[in-house]
Amino acid sequence: MRAAASLTPPASPLYLREDEIRRGIELLYFGYTSMVRGADSILADSGFGRAHHRALYFIARRPGLAVGELLRLLAITKQSLGRVLTELQDKGLVEQAIGTADRRQRLLRLTAAGAGLEAALFAELETGMAAAYGEAGQAAITGFWSVLIGLIPTADRPLVDSLGQRQG
Amino acid sequence: MRAAASLTPPASPLYLREDEIRRGIELLYFGYTSMVRGADSILADSGFGRAHHRALYFIARRPGLAVGELLRLLAITKQSLGRVLTELQDKGLVEQAIGTADRRQRLLRLTAAGAGLEAALFAELETGMAAAYGEAGQAAITGFWSVLIGLIPTADRPLVDSLGQRQG
DNA sequence: AAGATATGTCAACATGACTGTCCCAAATCG
């Protein structure tokens, strides 16, 4: 089915060859690692790692996030998150408040210092992402999103979607 | 960058809002982690981890790959790769041959057992990727690829492209 | 009052990165 080698179509809709799957796997791997590696030097300067970055990111995205929600987003154990969160609080980047509706909850938000670091980290990711968006064009962006959504198990999609929703 | 906030053009493809950038970051994170997590149970059954999976993957993709090329693909230190490679060789999944053009090189390939495990791992990734491709449609796939390529530093793109090239 | 839930904490351990150092064999350069 490799018939016309001269006029290779980008991707055939029905006959998905192994090479097309492998290309997706590889680009996803290299694209993801390129993105996260971009922030490493900023993190190293602050004495933090990628785990701290992920926590900062989601707290910045959803201020007032409860610990349990962050746990579900990161899909790690509470012991792992506990260490990260303790460090961020000890260094004054994150603060907690007791939940209003449910007083067992600890609602997380960034301090001014935390927001400053997160902004620097975000600016770094933004540079790369904006360049990629600009290079690829508007139509490509929606395609990029829709394939990625398709990779996420349907059970997890509401959680991911909730990040983009207007704050309640 | 946020200078023209007052006179925002209505639907300009160049006006990239923070939410669009954050959506890309998040979907890339969740899409990538969803993909790799799918193979974890197979790996655990074999007593390997994600580092072994990455090595197996690239050796399967480019049989006869030299150690140095694998090192550049994975972007880790040779000490880290050394341990992984030693384990894969000790368990009979990978074998080495002395380079023909350059006898210092060690060319890597999978044994039959290695190819079997890699096939099982690939089948797992393929299931998810094929479903996402199918859900999203052909146009989306090329958009997906082109944004991801844009995220990869230009200096690294030839290396990534080389994976898809016909074997020399 | 009893049970479930949200969070925190202690301890031990596994994985997979890192740095630094040293070594050997083969290729390449002068």
Next chain:
DNA sequence: CGATTTGGGACAGTCATGTTGACATATCTT
């Protein structure tokens, strides 16, 4: 030819970040 560089390997120690398991406390729900 000798000197240097390159490809690969090895030893030792460390760090970041994940895991299990057990247990405690406060609060909400029934």
